[in-house]
């Protein structure tokens with residue numbers, strides 16, 4: 134049987150994690166090719182809909198990563214992202230998606246090694262959890278089921 | 286239907302060693318909307334860029350994807366090339382197939398597939414890109430300099446000499462800062478006033494400089510090139526235009542026993558006063574807290590004696606608005622407050638003073654005309670102890686950093702003392718001697734060798750008074766920590782330097798257009814403060830060398846369909862509360878009768894830095910951001926996950 138190769142999308146900020154991932158490359162540190170990056174100005178830009186869109190389109194896992202607290206290029210964007218994530222976790226539970234499928238982390242522009250670790254650990258974790266197959270259901274059926282939105 | 290061009294770079298072998306570039310170009314060339322696809326050895330090289338430009342023209346491309354290195358490296362290069370070929374630069378995107386692909390994965394099919402995925406994402410994204418124009422903001426070519434110490438003076442003169450207007454705001458009645466209090470300066474022992482006063486006068490007389498003394502910045506609004514500043518000019522109780530600076534009022538004022546701040550409390554001044562004889566401007570202010578008239582309602586001696594009738598008891602503070610394009614903060618430093626050192630008796634014993642007070646004692650224009658006499662009884666101290674690092678490098682005091690200049694001024698003080706009191710013995714307690722600067726080490730050596738100063742490596746634990754002497758207890762760590770006790774006549778503490786914090790409304794130093802100069806940034810001596818000030822002045826002059834600033838237009842926009850009442854924006858202004866740049870403004874939509882029928886958010890393009898936090902937060906999706914719009918991001922996600 135062919136091994137499950139998860140599809141993982143990484144949403145990262147331009148100033149820290151994107152640059153950190155560049156450094157991983159410049160340092161020729163190897164990591165798993167399952168993860169593909171989409172660049173944002175700041176983690177503060179990333180809202181729930183973006184994460185839901187990724188699941189809806191078949192992502193098995195998501196990485197969200199930005200600047201360390203107090204290092205945000207825009208001073209506070211990453212704090213908004215963190216706060217939003219705390220709220221979003223509940224919503225994820227509600228929709229029946231394992232919260233472990235989203236990995237939140239801080240990777241600075243100097244942390245090339247850390248980026249490789251974040252990627253590899255996430256790939257490992259998602260392989261354990263297995264593929265996410267309910268994506269075609271989340272957009273409509275779970276949020277707006279007939280009984281009115283309950284999470285049963 | 287789009288006409289997109291895909292250009293896959295080999296980067297020598299940096300990409301092609303693990304990614305099959307020909308295949309990437311071939312496969313992505315078959316994507317819908319891709320008109321032209323090719324691969325090339327070095328896209329960023331001159332022939333590479335020419336290839337790109339010719340393809341744009343030949344194939345009438347309306348979008349370009351360059352698959353190469355990180356956009357953080359060459360996005361500007363390729364966007365510029367596109368612009369040169371007549372394509373809007375914001376219709377060009379890069380796929381990072383080097384740092385994020387070829388360099389981090391092995392040579393296999395998966396790696397090439399990933400490269401294809403990354404290119405496909407950008408092809409789809411670029412279809413949603415909009416032609417954008419750089420934002421142009423005008424520049425007000427006037428600089429504000431806050432603080433009139435040597436750093437502020439230098440910055441103001443440099444900027445003014447470049448032909449730009451400068452507004453200087455100084456909190457005290459005179460400019461000059463701490464340097465005006467110094468006696469002689471290390472390492473040359475130049476007279477401080479002699480170097481400084483000509484520059485102070487130059488500031489006052491410079492046609493490009495407007496000076497506001499006894500004033501403070503009340504608020505700062507706006508953004509680079511366009512700041513709006515409110516300056517509070519505190520009332521001097523004086524009509525400056527009438528006053529000739531004759532000084533008669535200051536000699537007749539009945540209040541004569543007010544501790545003189547400039548002399549660090551070692552002398553007295555009247556209630557109407559000029560801080561020091563060489564002050565600029567050389568006109569008095571009334572200290573209302575101590576003035577008999579303001580306390581008791583009668584006196585007015587100054588008004589009576591004033592030959593030009595310049596005294597104004599009813600004068601009020603004035604707040605003025607100015608527009609400036611850049612701000613230089615040069616607010617300098619404060620020396621540490623007395624209550625930090627109970628164990629050293631500072632503030633308790635008159636003869637325990639700080640370094641600045643010693644400068645005044647050593648100054649020819651000071652309270653003792655330059656004779657070293659102790660404050661308590663005016664005796665000449667025969668044994669004097671200097672305590673370096675008083676408070677610095679001491680986590681217990683909360684100050685972990687080195688104040689940097691104290692080693693040098695302590696050596697200077699010991700030297701000045703010895704030059705004035707030949708039979709006296711100066712002692713210095715120190716932790717390390719940090720004398721890195723031109724002729725600094727030699728200067729300290731001279732203090733030790735020629736001026737026979739006793740340097741003791743160790744900290745002082747306590748100081749107390751006994752029989753009119755100050756008993757200084759410490760240890761000599763170079764002698765195995767043996768206890769040391771010195772019966773001193775006077776003690777000088779080299780108290781640490783605290784940078785003065787600028788009182789600024791929006792974001793502070795990370796605000797574009799606001800520069801720091803001098804000791805407000807970190808402990809600095811005079812040469813360093815001057816160098817930093819000239820550096821800041823160059824930045825300001827560079828900013829002022831253009832009439833307009835150009836910025837990337839990747840900023841947020843509020844959907845404002847016509848008529849604007851139909852905008853999705855409901856006017857909740859949550860965006861306003863999360864914006865780190867105060868870039869969200871209120872826009873009122875009025876009907877024909879001038880009644881407000883809707884309030885919308887509006888993004889000030891000059892202020893917006895494009896973080897997108899407002900976009901994520903907006904409940905009605907009324908705000909979007911150029912370059913990272915919802916549509917672009919969703920398209921990217923879909924393209925990435927569905928091949």
Ligand SMILES: Cc1cc2nc3c(=O)[nH]c(=O)nc-3n(C[C@H](O)[C@H](O)[C@H](O)COP(=O)(O)OP(=O)(O)OC[C@H]3O[C@@H](n4cnc5c(N)ncnc54)[C@H](O)[C@@H]3O)c2cc1C
Pocket residue numbers: 431432433434435436437454455456457460461462463464467469470471472500501502615616617618619620640641644690694697785787788802803804805809810811812814
């Ligand atoms: C005891 C002692 C001895 C020294 N001896 C030497 C020496 O021999 N050689 C040497 O090179 N250096 C010496 N120094 C260091 C020297 O004093 C500093 O390098 C220099 O004064 C720094 O200049 P500045 O303009 O940055 O700051 P400052 O001199 O502190 O000037 C800052 C100015 O800003 C004003 N200001 C502050 N806040 C505001 C505000 N909010 N609004 C408006 N105005 C404001 C202040 O009133 C002041 O006029 C010595 C320092 C000390 C403490």
